[in-house]
Amino acid sequence: MSGVEESLAELRQAFKSGQTRSVSWRKSQLRAIIDLVQDNEENIFRALYQDLGKHPVECYRDEVGVVLKSAKYSLSFLEKWMAPKKGRLPLLFFPTSGEVMPEPLGVVLIFASWNFPLTLALDPLIGAISAGNTAVLKPSELTPACSSFLADTIPRYLDCRTIKVISGGADVGGRLLQQKWDKIFFTGSPRGGRIVMSAAAKHLTPVTLELGGKCPAILDTLSSPSDITIAVKRIVGGKWGPCGGQACIGIDYLLVERKFASTLIDLLKLTIKKFYGEEPQNSKNMCKIINKAHFERLRNLLEDPAVAASIVHGGSLHEKELFIEPSILLDPPLDAEIMTEEIFGPVLPIITLSNIQESIEFINSRPKPLAIYAFTKKDSFKRQIVSETSSGSVTFNDTMVQFLCDDLPFGGVGQSGFGRFHGKYSFDAFSHEKAVMTRGFFPEIEPRYPPWNGFKLRFIRLAYDFDYLGLLLLMLGLKR
Incomplete structure (x- = not known):
């Protein structure tokens, strides 16, 4: 029996014992996650810097703070979520009682992504624990320092009979997918999502896929100079701020009316300079590209002659440091790879339109995105975006903040994924709602x-x- 099979057998036995169903076990593990993060904050900062070059402030904003908030939120509402809900039954069946009872699925597998290696590992795990499951966590091999941190630290804080970390590369991931699970939660690329779905289909295993896609931002005409300034700051923050543009919900491209393009580009340049300085490659406020392969992929996108001709800012590459300067493109060819594939890097194409209303048709002509961002003060345009487009989420007049809201579901639609998590939605993702009916x-x-x-x-x-x-x-x- 392999190590993977032995771990799975131990987890199944632990789940069968019923210990993970108790409120006390679930709360103890959630408190352990809080202790783990609080006790090891500096170690987390070092690991994230080593793997991605993240500044401690960004580490806390996007990783440490997110996990602490999520665990504390789940602790606060856990007993309410676990309580059976009364069901309304037809009077014809009187006297009869009915309720909906959440129960854990069993042994679950969580694949974490590399761009937020702490958040995308521990946030789904919080949901799995809250729902009463045993779990295997597979960190990304692309962030070896963070993977080692999780593998070394989780067994010291959490119940190692019920929660296990299995590290390794694609071969380990493949062996894990050969096993039978009660749920698979995957965060990654659409290509990886297809591999997971194909493996899960063999056992009819339910899956949650948190994928990506080309998330658009729409910038409508704003009359107030202060509104424009804030919008541009939030656009720069939503494009280059999270992991140097390597975020599934980061802005992929920007739609704007042609008459405003030159003014917008000037404002973007000024804001980039304010955030990252005259020489961004020397800044400590922007992450590096994750590895050489991703760097070469982005280089190839930018060195397409038709794309290179559209560069209006940036474009310099620093291979040794795996750093690409914040770059802006103006109207690159729509059939170029940079406009058909998710960029996942610090490059922002600006697509100009004669009228901002055309943005609806532009978005609808492409696969459904994980998020749509729109900066507008027009209520009619907001209603049009909500009713006439489909996406995992829509956020007006800001970027990225929807991910931090535990009361809002996070997830994709169509090619950007399916299933949802955060707060109660994470609890639901790892639960089965069982109907219980009693008659005389x-x-x-x-x-x-x-x-x-x-x-x-x-x-x-x-x-x-x-x-x-x-x-x-x-x-x-x-x-x-």
Whole structure:
């Protein structure tokens, strides 16, 4: 038996014992995650800097703070989420009780992504624990320092019989996918999502796929100079701020009216300079590209001659440091790879339109994105975006902040993924809602049984159409 199989067998035995179903176990593990993060904050900062070049402030904003908030939120509402919910039943079945009872799925597998290696590992794990499951966490091999940190630290804080970390590369991921799981939660690329779905189909395993896509931002005409300034800051923050543009919900491209393009580019340049200085490659406020392969992919996108001709800012590459300068493109060819594939890097194409209303059609002509961002003060345009486009989420007048809201579901649609998590939605993602119905032996509804006749058809029709009249007939004993 391999190490993977041995771990899975131990997790199944632990789940079978029933210990993970108790409130006390779930709360103890959530508190352990809080302790783990708080006790090891500096170690987390070092690991994230080593793997991605993240500044401690960015580490806390996007990783440490997110996990602490999520764990504390789940602790606060756990017992409410676990409580059975009463179900409304037809009066015809009186006296009958019904309830919906959440139960854990069993042994779950969580694949974490490399761009937020702490958040995308521990946030889904919080949901799995809250729901009462045992779990295997597979960190990304692309962030070896963070993967080692999780593998070394989690067993010291969490119950190692019920929560296991299995590190390794694609070969380990492949062996994990060969096993039978009760749920697989995957964060990554659409290509990886297809591999997971294909493996899960063999066992009919339910999956949650948190993928990516080309998330657009729409910039409508704003009359107030202060509104424009704030919008541009939030656009720069939403493009280059999270992991140097390597974020599934980061802005991929920007739609704007042609007449405003030159002014916008000037404002973007000024804001980039303010955030990252005259020489961004020497700044400590922007992450590096994750590895050489991703760097070469981005280089190839930018060195396409038609794309290179559209560069209006940036474009310099520093291979040794795996750093690409914040870059702006103006109207690159729409059939170029940079406009058909997710960029996942510090490059922002600006697409100009004669009228901002054309943005609706532009977005709808492409796969459904994980997020749409729109900066506008027009309520009618907001309603149009919500009603006429499809995406995982829509955020008006800001970027990225929807990810921090535990009361809002986070997830994709179509090619950007399916399933959702955060807060109660994470609990639901790792739970099965079981219907429980209890009846007595009296009264009996004789018209439900053959032999059939006209009266029984009228009775059943009446019971479906007018539930209270069906009950009345039953109580009067009108049966034949």
